Every structure is written in C-alpha cells, then in structure tokens.
Amino acid sequence: MSVAPAIVWFRQDLRLQDNPALNAALARRGPVIPVYILDSAGEGNRPVGPAARWWLHHSLAALGAALRDRGSRLTIARGDAAAVLRAMAATTGAGAVLWNCRYEPAAVRRDATIETGLKAAGLTVLGFNGSLLHEPHTIMNRQGRPFQVFTPFWRHCLALEVTAPMRLATGKIPAPNRWPQTVKLAALALLPRVNWAGEFAKSWQPGEAGAARRLRQFVARAMRDYADDRERPDRAGTSRLSPWLHFGEISPRQVWAAVKLRARHTGVFPPNRGAQVFLKEIGWREFAYHLLWHFPHTAERPLREKFRRFPWARDPGGAKLRAWQRGRTGYPIVDAGMRQLRQTGWMHNRARMIVASFLVKHLRLPWTRGAAWFWDTLVDADLANNTLGWQWSAGCGADAAPYFRIFSPMLQGGKFDPGGDYVRRWVPELARLDAPHIHAPWRAPDLVLVAAGVKLGENYPRPIVDHAMARAEALAALKAVRA
Numbered sequence: 001m002s003v004a005p006a007i008v009w010f011r012q013d014l015r016l017q018d019n020p021a022l023n024a025a026l027a028r029r030g031p032v033i034p035v036y037i038l039d040s041a042g043e044g045n046r047p048v049g050p051a052a053r054w055w056l057h058h059s060l061a062a063l064g065a066a067l068r069d070r071g072s073r074l075t076i077a078r079g080d081a082a083a084v085l086r087a088m089a090a091t092t093g094a095g096a097v098l099w100n101c102r103y104e105p106a107a108v109r110r111d112a113t114i115e116t117g118l119k120a121a122g123l124t125v126l127g128f129n130g131s132l133l134h135e136p137h138t139i140m141n142r143q144g145r146p147f148q149v150f151t152p153f154w155r156h157c158l159a160l161e162v163t164a165p166m167r168l169a170t171g172k173i174p175a176p177n178r179w180p181q182t183v184k185l186a187a188l189a190l191l192p193r194v195n196w197a198g199e200f201a202k203s204w205q206p207g208e209a210g211a212a213r214r215l216r217q218f219v220a221r222a223m224r225d226y227a228d229d230r231e232r233p234d235r236a237g238t239s240r241l242s243p244w245l246h247f248g249e250i251s252p253r254q255v256w257a258a259v260k261l262r263a264r265h266t267g268v269f270p271p272n273r274g275a276q277v278f279l280k281e282i283g284w285r286e287f288a289y290h291l292l293w294h295f296p297h298t299a300e301r302p303l304r305e306k307f308r309r310f311p312w313a314r315d316p317g318g319a320k321l322r323a324w325q326r327g328r329t330g331y332p333i334v335d336a337g338m339r340q341l342r343q344t345g346w347m348h349n350r351a352r353m354i355v356a357s358f359l360v361k362h363l364r365l366p367w368t369r370g371a372a373w374f375w376d377t378l379v380d381a382d383l384a385n386n387t388l389g390w391q392w393s394a395g396c397g398a399d400a401a402p403y404f405r406i407f408s409p410m411l412q413g414g415k416f417d418p419g420g421d422y423v424r425r426w427v428p429e430l431a432r433l434d435a436p437h438i439h440a441p442w443r444a445p446d447l448v449l450v451a452a453g454v455k456l457g458e459n460y461p462r463p464i465v466d467h468a469m470a471r472a473e474a475l476a477a478l479k480a481v482r483a
C-alpha cells in the first residue's frame with residue numbers, strides 16, 4: 001500500500017539541511033509536500049514587519065529554488081493557516097502534517113488549535129525542535145522554575161548535550177501525484193512598493209546558501225577576535241547571522257557544530273576565547289526564547305511589574321520619536337546607529353544598546369515604541385530577542401541593565417568608536433570632523449566646525465535634549481517608580 005503524502009509546513013526554518021520536520025517526513029517514505037503559508041493574523045499583533053518581509057521574499061525564492069533542485073517545489077499560500085492546511089490535506093490526500101515548533105505566544109496558541117483540528121480530522125501531526133539548542137520547556141532551575149538570570153541559565157545549558165545537525169536524508173524529495181494549488185511568490189506582496197530597501201541587497205544574501213557562506217567565513221576569520229571586536233560597531237567583528245538565524249536558514253545546532261569542527265585541530269572546545277564568547281551570544285538567544293516562552297506577556301509588558309508605573313515623558317506630535325527614528329537626535333553615535341538600521345535593516349548590538357538606552361532614558365519614551373520601530377525596520381526582527389533587548393535596555397526585564405546606569409552617548413561613542421569611523425560612515429555630514437569632536441560636535445570650537453563644513457542646526461541638528469538634564473530627569477522618574 002502506498003504511503004499518503006506528508007505536508008511539511010515551513011515557517012521559521014527556511015532550510016533543507018538540519019530540518020527535523022523535513023527529515024521526519026522523508027522517513028515516512030511517501031511523497032512530501034513542502035508548504036509556506038503567509039498567515040499574518042496568526043502572528044497576533046506581530047505580523048512580519050516591512051524590512052523582514054523583504055528578507056522573507058528572497059528567502060522563499062531561495063527555498064523554492066533549492067526544492068526544485070531536489071525534484072520538489074514550494075507551495076505558497078496566504079491566509080488562515082488552519083483552513084489552508086485542512087484544504088490542502090483534503091485535495092492531496094495527505095495523511096500527516098509536520099512542522100518545526102515556534103515559541104512566540106500567538107504562534108503557540110495558533111499551532112495548538114491547528115493541531116487539535118487536524119488530529120480531529122484524522123491526520124497525524126508532529127512538531128520538532130528545529131530552531132533552538134534546547135527547547136524552553138526542557139530547561140528549569142533546581143526549584144523547577146524557569147531561569148531569570150542568564151549566567152546560571154547558560155551554565156545549566158552548557159552541561160547538556162547539543163544534538164548534532166542532521167543532513168538531508170535524500171538527494172531527491174519524492175513528489176506527490178497531485179500538487180496543491182499555489183500562488184506566485186509575488187502575490188504575497190512582500191517587497192515594498194516604494195523601493196526603500198534598495199540598499200539591503202548590497203548587505204545581504206538571504207537563503208540557506210548565504211547563511212552557510214557567512215558562517216564559514218566568520219568561523220574561519222573573525223571568530224578568533226570576536227571577544228574584543230564584537231563591541232566595536234566600526235569593525236566587522238560579529239557574525240551578522242541574526243536574520244538567517246531568525247528565519248531558520250541556519251540552525252543554532254549548525255552554528256555549534258561549525259565551531260566544534262574548528263576545534264578539531266586543538267582538541268579543545270570551544271577552540272579559543274572568541275569562540276567561547278560567540279557561543280555565549282547564541283546562549284543569549286536561547287535565553288530570550290526561554291523567557292518569552294515562560295513569560296509570554298513580556299512581549300507587551302515589563303517582566304518587572306513595578307515598571308508598569310514608570311512616568312514616561314510626553315512627546316507632543318511625536319517630534320522626539322521621529323527625530324530618533326530618522327537619526328536626527330544630534331547625538332552622532334545614536335544617529336549613526338539609527339541610520340545604519342534604516343539603510344541596511346540591521347544595527348550593531350552595541351549601537352542597539354546605545355539607541356535603546358537613549359530612547360528610554362534620555363527621551364523617556366516607552367520601550368514598546370522602540371521595539372515597534374525595530375520590528376518594522378530590522379531584517380532580523382525577532383520577538384524573543386527584540387523583547388529581551390528592549391527590556392534589558394529599559395531595565396525592566398530579566399537580568400536587565402540597572403535603570404540608574406544611563407549611557408552617555410559621548411562616552412559610549414569615544415569608547416566603542418574611538419576613531420569615529422562608524423559615525424563618519426553613517427552620518428556623512430560629520431565625515432570631516434576629527435576624532436576628538438566627532439561624538440560631541442556641539443562642543444567643538446567654531447573654527448573646527450567651519451573647517452569640517454558642519455553647520456549645527458542646519459546640516460546637522462543640535463542635541464534634541466541636554467544630556468545632564470535628561471539624566472537627572474530619568475533618575476527622578478526612577479525614584480518615583482521605586483517609591
């Protein structure tokens with residue numbers, strides 16, 4: 001008797017290698033129907049943001065091509081995933097639906113409902129771990145509760161075995177007798193109508209092949225110096241794997257294995273300090289998912305309850321928020337980060353910390369506004385990592401920076417962009433300013449400004465808030481929360 005087709009529902013696992021759901025479907029030895037569904041309502045109030053949609057478009061194109069090379073194809077649909085899957089199973093006679101699990105609250109709720117419905121219709125439904133080293137529900141502290149501090153969380157994880165990545169079990173993926181209906185990729189309208197993402201293609205190659213290349217290059221070259229270079233936005237010292245990891249074009253298990261392979265010559269794992277610190281950052285990603293899964297309300301509300309009373313500032317007309325979004329705050333390191341974000345869909349982690357701190361502490365605008373802007377503009381927008389990053393910066397999350405530690409943009413700039421090259425690259429108005437003045441142009445003598453062609457208030461803004469005053473107000477606001 002022939003085996004009924006199995007539907008593999010691709011979501012944030014847009015790859016063929018180390019894909020447990022796809023491998024399990026192949027192990028059934030029947031036809032396989034790879035499917036992608038753009039189910040915006042199913043994502044709750046976080047449908048894929050505009051910059052990430054650009055990435056998704058190209059990633060789906062790459063996945064479709066990779067499947068065609070294997071004698072298969074990607075069926076694309078739009079709308080309610082439950083209805084689409086039910087209809088597809090009926091028209092193709094599929095007997096099973098397999099997927100790699102998601103951990104965001106809306107997706108968890110939706111997937112549970114879909115599973116119940118499909119099982120009631122007589123289908124087999126199987127979920128796998130395709131995107132984490134360890135699933136959140138498998139990790140608990142000694143008291144049987146979720147971790148809220150990173151160091152013990154990571155120590156606990158390091159004592160566990162990481163499963164080796166799986167290779168795709170076959171050259172050809174068996175096709176069904178009857179393919180379900182598909183819409184064209186273009187019909188998903190993922191690309192912006194006005195081409196503001198024109199610069200993105202210079203920075204990125206979405207898809208599994210691009211991810212593998214980036215990982216290979218990073219492990220071979222930059223990883224050794226990662227421990228020092230990762231803090232420097234003026235250097236290409238980090239992996240930039242975040243969008244590929246978000247969309248699952250590469251898995252953390254593959255990252256882990258690549259670092260391990262590097263260690264084979266030395267017999268020591270991790271092979272050097274750079275590798276150790278790099279894996280720890282992969283650990284922060286794990287921690288972010290751990291927190292979001294165990295505390296699903298944190299995508300909207302602070303983990304630390306008392307911060308719900310924080311006295312945010314008023315911003316009539318939204319002028320301050322807009323200045324921040326456009327990179328026109330008058331603080332060069334902040335503006336450089338925000339412009340890098342708009343032009344490339346990505347921002348260096350140190351810059352993310354600086355701009356987030358500035359929004360929350362200098363402008364005293366709610367972290368949720370910043371998180372929403374990041375959601376729209378990052379190609380790596382990821383609910384778990386974004387929530388952790390913003391709550392950490394605002395001081396209201398797990399293991400967060402204390403609220404009273406207020407970054408000075410001038411000191412941060414001087415320390416992490418000492419020559420000013422990061423600012424020069426993204427804020428060309430300041431390109432001719434020398435290093436001593438580039439992080440505080442308003443303090444530069446007039447002659448220096450004239451020589452550099454900088455006209456404060458004309459071609460580059462004066463600071464929109466005074467640092468010392470903003471700092472004092474933020475500390476007073478904190479006192480109010482504590483009281």
Ligand code: FAD
Pocket residue numbers: 230238239240241242243245246278281282283284285286288347348349350352353356374378380381382383385386387388389390393
């Ligand atoms: P690398 O330094 O090479 O690190 C490797 C991988 O580890 C990253 O790709 C990422 O998956 C993970 N990682 C690294 N740092 C962190 C971290 N602090 N928290 C969680 N995971 C981490 N990351 C996102 O992927 N999506 C987001 O939406 C996001 N929003 C953020 C918002 C704020 C306010 C802050 C402070 C950080 C945010 N981050 C986010 C985390 C971090 O900035 C990025 O993951 C990192 O800059 C990506 O660059 P990379 O791939 O070169 O990282």
